[in-house]
Amino acid sequence: MLLDFKDKKEAASNPVSFKIKDICLISRGVVISKKIIFENQGIYPVYSSQTVNDGILGYINKFSHEGEYITWTTDGAYAGSVFYRNGKFNITNVCGILEVKDKNLVNVKYLSYVLSKNAKKYVNTGMGNPKLMSNTMSEIEVLIPDIKTQEKIVYILENFEKICEDLIIGLPAEIEGRKKQFEYYRDLLINFSQEREREREDYSIEEIKLIQFAFGFLTIKLQNIIYINIGKQLNKDKLLPLGAYAVINGGVEPSGYWNNFNYTKDKITISQGGASAGFVSWQDKNFWAGAHCYIVFDKNKLINYKYLYHFLKNKENFLMNNQHGAGIPALSKEIIYDIEIDLPTLEKQNEIVSILDKFETLCNDLNKGLPAEIAYRKQQYDYYLNLLLKFEK
Template sequence: MSRLDDLIQEYCPDGVPFVKIKDYFTRLKGTPITARKMKEIASEDGEIKIFAGGKTIIDAHEADIPKANITTVPAVLVQSRGVIDFVYYDKPFTFKNEMWAYTHEDITTVKYLYYVLSNDVQYFREKASGMGSLPQISTPVTEEYKVPLPALPVQREIVRILDEFTLLSAELAAELAARKKQYEYYRDTLLNNNAEIPKIKLGEFAVISRGGNFQKKDFVDNGLPCIHYGQIYTHYGTYADTTLTTINEEAYSKSKKAKKNDIVMAVTSENIEDVCKSVAWLGDKDIAVSGHTAIISHQQNAKYLSYYFSSNAFFKQKKKLAHGTKVIEVTPNTLANIEVPLPSLEVQNRLVEVLDNFDSICSDLNIGLPAEIEARQKQYEFYRDQLLTFAENGNTILTNNEQRRNLIKLLQYVLGYANVSLSDIAEYQKERIDASLLDASTYVGVDNLLQNKAGIKKSEYVPTEGRLINYHKGDVLIGNIRPYLRKIWLAKNDGGTNGDVLDITIKNNQIVTSKFLYYVLSSESFFDYDMQYAKGAKMPRGDKKAVMNYTFTIPTIERQKEIVAILDKFDDLCNDLSAGIPAEIEANQKRYEYYRDQLLTFKELK
């Protein structure tokens, strides 16, 4: 982040201007096209992508698109209806004319706008609430929106950082998608490929009724439980026993209810994939259910039915029942003719047990890739929020030391390591001690630090007056005169030292251990770096500021302890003269230095 901080200090130290989108970006119009026409012209090898509402996207040939208004420059698409969102696209595309897009002559600024709008997407979704059966925003909502606009070099660095996080998340998401495909294969096989299981029409073993009566305006804190149909797409999985929201008592009393074991199914959506998405209600208390839903009451295993309603076999059946263009609907009473494979409850229970395990692998936020994606997403959002937060007059980002340390810990958790500068995790000791409290065993000067990382000897000189630097057990002391002598010691006690010795103390032992830091600063790469910035010819002195800028990699605390344990063993072998003849000692020393350098060298994740 130091490069970005430097750019901000150079180009906008006092803040950045905020500009309205309409005053800086060009608004683009879409193509007048219906959902029916999109279905007709869809082609897998089409060179033009067409965006409609929600997840509806097709490829088509330009010649087949009537009154085509093709966007050929990178742009940010405003998905203004249904689930409000933003899409960045840099290849030829068009979109339904109920939406719009923005572009600019500088490609970086376009991508920067996308990140700004995505960062504040909740603002736009709140602006859209309450506008008809599907949320919608109008052009003034985005036209009047003010965007913080730093200098172009700052924008480039922000976009570069956020692009890297987006790529990492996309790679993990792709692996998770592959797992989900495998899961869906097993799920569909378990649910449908047994000729001995009878297929029964839903209406023959279940009662199907409509939900209805409460609206989003009835939401309150600490009210009575409810499920709104839109939440089934965005929040709920296969089953739930708690609700996201609650409503007031009056609205609850007037609403249709789902009881424990009922299925709540959303029967209205913008696309065929989401319509009929279901959640099994497993909570003990009856819940209010909004309109655009079906409530399915039965005596079967609710999770089994909910799993079936997410299968490909059900998808094929619901597709025949769906109707509408802009809004896709399935009339609840037509669901009665859906055929469901219905084994005994004992078999349903066993199937659910197996499917729950598969579902956990793909969806449980506490294990596997989803946990890593979740953590990386939080990391990305943290960076995004920080990078896109500007004050019109004031400081910029990541100036808080505690925030920086939290970020390092987050990187260690997500990636397994963090690339840091020494100043991120350590500082020069500021405490002082009176010279009269020191003796030959507690005073450390350059003269009693031994060359070639051999530690210290008793001091032949101890000052008798003045206040000296007060080192503590666990501090790393480095001789700052003639760094090529490689004088370094990990303090085993408290004491005092002078200004010719660098006393480095760690800031937080939850991020790095003192022994690991000692091994890092004992490496040849550090002393080479120290000499590179040393000043003076006959008696060079290390540059204290440059030392704090030294960069290296710190793994998790657990991994640090493992590395230290290994290096300690080599250290013992190399220093214990009783371990063998001098040649063996020399061989061990070389092995030690080889393994130390290998263990402390990490390949950066691209």
């Protein structure tokens, strides 16, 4: 269905926990001395426990492995260091090697990123010689999302600099800084794919952009992407029955008119006080916002402003049901800020807005269509509005 993201959210929300032994064949390398390398020089790399030069100890004229694998350093100062390998190669006895059993279930490079992030936590540093042996590696638990999510994360990390440039995410000039930022965003994407960071409320703009790009959406509180102003009191004795600019306050209709405005057109307003507190409206002309009128703004250009209006309109009943106060009912900013929104990419937002705007125009234009058609169009609009990123949890 057009606006139903159920499949995408369910897939991204249900990673499965596996032990490494359940998804990989585990083995060790063999002793390959410098003498063997010297006497059998060739084109196939020999990977050792070191991390410099990608762990290459030398090259010989035969290979023990061919294809996609993950290797890790089992002993010494670099124990727990993880590498993705692809091709024909050899490994020494201080390296372990993982062969993924089912590549339709687990992307090898994705698993290498996960283990690069987590493996060192399992290194035994006792007796002065750090170790991460096969028996320990086999019991490490990892959360694996659907294969498409894994592939998307791998694509982003393989094309990290280009994607950061496209998303206008700044990168440090120095190599060491870029490495740290790569590791930071690698961990962010892996954590998000495994649901461990979805409750955060302090995502940066750059993090939001990257998560949207990777997963298609981000569940986030409105406080991250909007700010709210409140209008200015205009006493009743100044209100005019007719005037150039409507005065918007706590009601559904204007309180009156005034000869000046304090906000320009194309703004979202929400009634702050009165029986209609929580009523959401779109102001298509310059207007005066009164003391019982909230004006909602996009904070960081991460949301199509009209999309935000449709979303808030969909939440209107919720807002009106959350009025407080024994005298004149009121709606607090905190209620609005605390609402969660499943925020797709701007491209998807634009597509949704285009459709909903057309439906809304047909519903509001009483000169188009017969009453039965108008009622049907209104029904359609309400249906799609209710589906507006209403992912099933």
